[in-house]
Amino acid sequence: MFVVLLAVSSLDGRITRPGESGPGFASPEDQAWFSAALRGFDCAVMGRATFDTIREQVAAETGRRRLRVVITRAPATHAAEARPGLVEFTAEEPRAIVAGLRARGFRQCALLGGGQIYRAFLDAGLVDAMWLTVEPVVLGGGTPLADGVVTPAHGRFVLEEMRLLAPSTLLLNYRRPDRPPLRLPEP
Numbered sequence: 001m002f003v004v005l006l007a008v009s010s011l012d013g014r015i016t017r018p019g020e021s022g023p024g025f026a027s028p029e030d031q032a033w034f035s036a037a038l039r040g041f042d043c044a045v046m047g048r049a050t051f052d053t054i055r056e057q058v059a060a061e062t063g064r065r066r067l068r069v070v071i072t073r074a075p076a077t078h079a080a081e082a083r084p085g086l087v088e089f090t091a092e093e094p095r096a097i098v099a100g101l102r103a104r105g106f107r108q109c110a111l112l113g114g115g116q117i118y119r120a121f122l123d124a125g126l127v128d129a130m131w132l133t134v135e136p137v138v139l140g141g142g143t144p145l146a147d148g149v150v151t152p153a154h155g156r157f158v159l160e161e162m163r164l165l166a167p168s169t170l171l172l173n174y175r176r177p178d179r180p181p182l183r184l185p186e187p
């Protein structure tokens with residue numbers, strides 16, 4: 001199974017504006033790219049704080065979508081909103097989560113943040129590729145892409161592709177040096 005970190009970042013490596021939740025600085029082009037790219041994934045993993053920002057959207061969905069795994073230290077408190085196979089809450093460590101998804105036959109996992117969860121998966125060496133949109137803004141604060149220390153050996157990537165989403169918005173496809181390339185989906 002491939003784990004792909006998807007994120008939109010400012011030029012100074014922030015994934016939110018200071019004091020705000022959600023990637024409100026993302027361009028319309030990035031939002032369109034993100035929605036289209038997600039269709040290629042059969043599961044997604046995110047932190048509870050990120051899930052909070054899409055909870056209503058997920059609750060309103062009809063039909064079968066990809067599995068969302070939400071990481072929280074208190075999964076029992078979310079029992080009422082859990083839907084097995086669609087929205088699951090877990091306190092497992094990243095390695096156990098990835099092993100469990102692989103054992104269930106999932107093939108492509110979107111790692112959707114936020115900063116704490118990106119850091120945890122990067123630190124564990126579990127991120128195979130990063131599809132990173134860089135928006136042409138400096139925010140000077142906000143949630144960092146990797147919120148904390150990452151083992152240096154797990155924090156190195158190789159540039160595979162780049163694409164302009166808009167005149168000043170760049171999409172970068174990085175892969176771990178020891179993993180095969182995973183091409184960006186066609187626009």
Ligand SMILES: NC(=O)c1ccc[n+]([C@@H]2O[C@H](COP(=O)([O-])OP(=O)(O)OC[C@H]3O[C@@H](n4cnc5c(N)ncnc54)[C@H](OP(=O)(O)O)[C@@H]3O)[C@@H](O)[C@H]2O)c1
Nearest residue numbers: 007008015021022023047049050072073113114115116117
């Ligand atoms: N620009 C982008 O591409 C992008 C992408 C994703 C998210 N975001 C934004 O980033 C913000 C959220 O980022 P964040 O770093 O604050 O939070 P986060 O990574 O989304 O979630 C943090 C939460 O995850 C749980 N958690 C963290 N470490 C854990 C561990 N070791 N074991 C069990 N649970 C653990 C905890 O949940 P509990 O408190 O429930 O225990 C913690 O509060 C949101 O505003 C979101 O919109 C931006």
